[in-house]
Amino acid sequence: MPKEPANIQKGTFPEPVDYSGRTKEHATLFENVVWDGTYRGVYSKTVDSHGYRNFTLFLHVTSNLLGVHRLDIMPQFSDYDQGDWCDYAQGLFAALGYSDAVAAVNIHQCFSGACAGRFFKVRVTGTGVAVATAFTATARVEFWS
Secondary structure, eight states: OOOOOTTOOTTOOOOOOOOTTSSEEEEEEEEEEEESSSOSEEEOOOEEOTTOSEEEEEEEEEEOOOSSOEEEEEEEEEOTTSOOEEEOOSGGGGGOEEEHHHHTTOEEEEEEEEOOSSEEEEEEEEESOOTTSOEEEEEEEEEEO
């Protein structure tokens, strides 16, 4: 059995990490947004990703488990003028989505990738979502070099 460090008492936590001075930025893209049939697609706010090489997308998704419905999440990057947005369909991001049954267990997941443009946002689309069936989602992003 591993030994606990001598300077940490049970029930206490170490001091928070100070990230000042590191090349790291983070932003909340949307928080506790409900997809209930009122609208199908939503775009998050746009975040400047220029100057960073990597990103991590943090997701929290829940469902009320009524029916067979799906919430699809697609990161997008844009070039210098935000005129054209391109889906980041690389690796698992090409098919990132949640069904009612999966999201009912209160999903907390994160995924990382390489930055592919100067600006970043997320498109979220609900398929078959009606007033009686709802997803709730929060998304945050962190960039680093």
